Amino acid sequence: MNLELIHKYPREKRFTLSILQDIQREYNYIPREYMEYIAEYLNQPLSDVYSIATFYKALSLKPKGKYTIKVCNGTACHIRGSESIREELLKVLNLEPGETTEDGLFSVEVVNCIGACALAPVILINDKYYGGMTKEKVKDLINSYREVAINA
Amino acid sequence: MLIKIDGKTYKGHPGETLMEVARRNGINIPSLCYKKGFEGLGRCRLCLVEVSEGKRSKIVSACVYPIKEGIEVTTITDEIIKMRKDIILLLLLRAPDNEYIQQLVKEYEVKAPERYIQNDNDDCILCGLCVKACEKLGTKAISLVNRGITKKVSTPYDDPSKDCIGCGACAETCPTNAIKLEESNGIRTIWNRDFDLVKCSICGKYYTTLDALKFIEDKLASNEEHICDTCKKKSTASKFKESFQHIY
Ligand code: SF4
Ligand code: FES
Numbered sequence: 259m260n261l262e263l264i265h266k267y268p269r270e271k272r273f274t275l276s277i278l279q280d281i282q283r284e285y286n287y288i289p290r291e292y293m294e295y296i297a298e299y300l301n302q303p304l305s306d307v308y309s310i311a312t313f314y315k316a317l318s319l320k321p322k323g324k325y326t327i328k329v330c331n332g333t334a335c336h337i338r339g340s341e342s343i344r345e346e347l348l349k350v351l352n353l354e355p356g357e358t359t360e361d362g363l364f365s366v367e368v369v370n371c372i373g374a375c376a377l378a379p380v381i382l383i384n385d386k387y388y389g390g391m392t393k394e395k396v397k398d399l400i401n402s403y404r405e406v407a408i409n410a
Numbered sequence: 411m412l413i414k415i416d417g418k419t420y421k422g423h424p425g426e427t428l429m430e431v432a433r434r435n436g437i438n439i440p441s442l443c444y445k446k447g448f449e450g451l452g453r454c455r456l457c458l459v460e461v462s463e464g465k466r467s468k469i470v471s472a473c474v475y476p477i478k479e480g481i482e483v484t485t486i487t488d489e490i491i492k493m494r495k496d497i498i499l500l501l502l503l504r505a506p507d508n509e510y511i512q513q514l515v516k517e518y519e520v521k522a523p524e525r526y527i528q529n530d531n532d533d534c535i536l537c538g539l540c541v542k543a544c545e546k547l548g549t550k551a552i553s554l555v556n557r558g559i560t561k562k563v564s565t566p567y568d569d570p571s572k573d574c575i576g577c578g579a580c581a582e583t584c585p586t587n588a589i590k591l592e593e594s595n596g597i598r599t600i601w602n603r604d605f606d607l608v609k610c611s612i613c614g615k616y617y618t619t620l621d622a623l624k625f626i627e628d629k630l631a632s633n634e635e636h637i638c639d640t641c642k643k644k645s646t647a648s649k650f651k652e653s654f655q656h657i658y
Contacts, residue, residue: 290567303573305553308566312555 259291260284264299271300274310278317286322323358323365325403327383332371334378339393343379344368346396363407364400414482428472428483429457439472439485440494440514442501442585443537448546450474453537454585455497456514460484469493495520501535508533510586533588536561540580540589547579549625552601563589565601576605576619610638612645 263280267273274296281292288311297304311317329335329344344366348355351364358365374380377389388399411422415437422431427450432439442454450473457472462482469490472483484490498511498520505511506527514520536554540563544552551574555564565571576598581589592599596607598619605619617638627634637645 293566303550303553304566305550305571305573309553309555313557 259295261295264292264296269300271302274300274302274307275314278307278311278314282317286324286326287318287320290319320356321358321362324363324407325365325383327364327366327381328369328372329366330370330372330374330378330380330382331368332375332378334375335371335380338379340379340391342393343381343391343396346393347381347400350397350400363404411477411479413477413480416483416485422477424477426477428459428461428470428475428477431477432472432485437485441473442510442535443539444473445539445543445583448539448542451538451542454501454535456494458490458493458497460487460490491518494518499526503528505531505533505535505586505588507531508586508588511535533586534563534584535586535588536563537585538563539583539585543579543583548577548622549573549575551575552580568602570603571601574601574603575621575625576600576603577622577625578619608636610641611636612641613638 263284264277267277277296277300278288281288281296285292293307293311294304296302297307300307311319327347329340329347331340331344347353347366351359351366353359353364353366355366355368369382372380372382372387374387374389377387379391380387380389381391382388383399383403388395411424412419413422413428413431414420415428415432415435420431420435429439429441429444429450433446439457439459441457443451444457450471452471452474455471458469459472459475460467460483461470461475462484463478463480472485495518498514498518499522501511502515502520502522503526506522538554541550541553544550551571552563552565555562555566565574578591578598578600581587581591581600590600593607593616596616598605598607605621607616608618608620608623609615610617615638623634623636
């Protein structure tokens with residue numbers, strides 16, 4: 259375990275969420291041993307830390323892919339066909355909703371309005387926006403990410 | 411501090427909630443998530459009452475409403491009944507087979523429209539009283555987890571919890587009897603974990619778990635006699651009797 263991530267915070271309850279966010283950023287999920295260590299370090303019941311970790315959508319108990327793909331399903335994107343883009347993504351990646359590809363690269367989420375309605379339908383890969391998405395563009399986009407990951 | 415409830419005047423202390431004043435004076439305000447000695451949680455919203463201050467009036471939850479000098483409270487109006495019916499309808503849709511919810515349904519003559527009826531069935535109404543009880547009397551082994559439609563009460567990871575002492579405070583406070591607690595052959599099973607039970611040294615009945623006893627002893631830093639509540643009360647009463655015998 260990389261305890262540095264945790265020890266840089268004072269041992270106070272109010273840092274629970276910040277620590278969880280840092281762990282999520284580092285590992286793309288909250289490994290159980292970290293959850294348990296945080297509780298010990300902050301002298302909080304494990305049930306409280308677990309409650310917070312399961313409340314926020316930004317935190318996850320299962321490993322997320324290196325690239326998290328968020329499909330916007332806000333009203334504008336929904337009307338412009340976000341559903342078919344999501345289906346195509348799951349098909350191309352051979353994924354069930356909420357799961358991560360075996361190589362640990364991709365996971366797909368549906369979110370409600372990311373505030374980029376003018377670009378509808380839009381998807382977000384980590385921090386990058388892809389507006390005006392079509393079913394046809396999905397495959398190439400995924401392949402370009404795969405290539406980057408393989409060459410990295 | 412003086413307040414009026416249904417036309418009569420009652421005394422209250424600053425910081426008290428409406429529910430506390432009402433309960434002390436035997437006034438019935440329906441509730442599921444209120445428990446004497448715990449602060450109000452405001453989750454079930456059955457305890458709605460109307461509060462008037464001068465010309466203004468509003469509907470509030472009695473269990474979380476701190477009293478103010480001079481307020482006038484009405485515990486039942488047509489509007490309150492209507493709102494309560496809606497709340498009971500929602501509870502009914504969540505816990506259709508629960509006998510406590512059924513009692514309310516009968517009392518308020520609530521009927522769920524066919525098109526709302528779903529098949530998922532849960533006794534828990536997510537009031538959080540058990541979590542509070544565990545925090546106050548136990549070890550905070552359980553909490554409310556997840557959110558939205560997957561919200562529930564559980565131990566971390568749904569695993570047997572290391573923190574749990576099997577005291578059963580959660581099961582005891584639950585207003586809908588939603589928490590499974592089973593006992594057989596000197597073993598209590600709760601939250602997926604087995605606990606050894608301890609017998610009362612007087613009546614010989616199982617009355618608590620070994621872990622709960624240890625927890626209390628550590629807290630009080632003393633060795634407790636292994637006596638159940640019923641026998642404790644009896645022995646205090648007889649000690650009382652004895653000492654009074656010598657006076658009269
Ligand atoms: S188990 Fe009972 S006490 Fe706990 S939240 Fe559910 S209804 Fe309330
Ligand atoms: S008793 Fe007040 S909200 Fe439940």
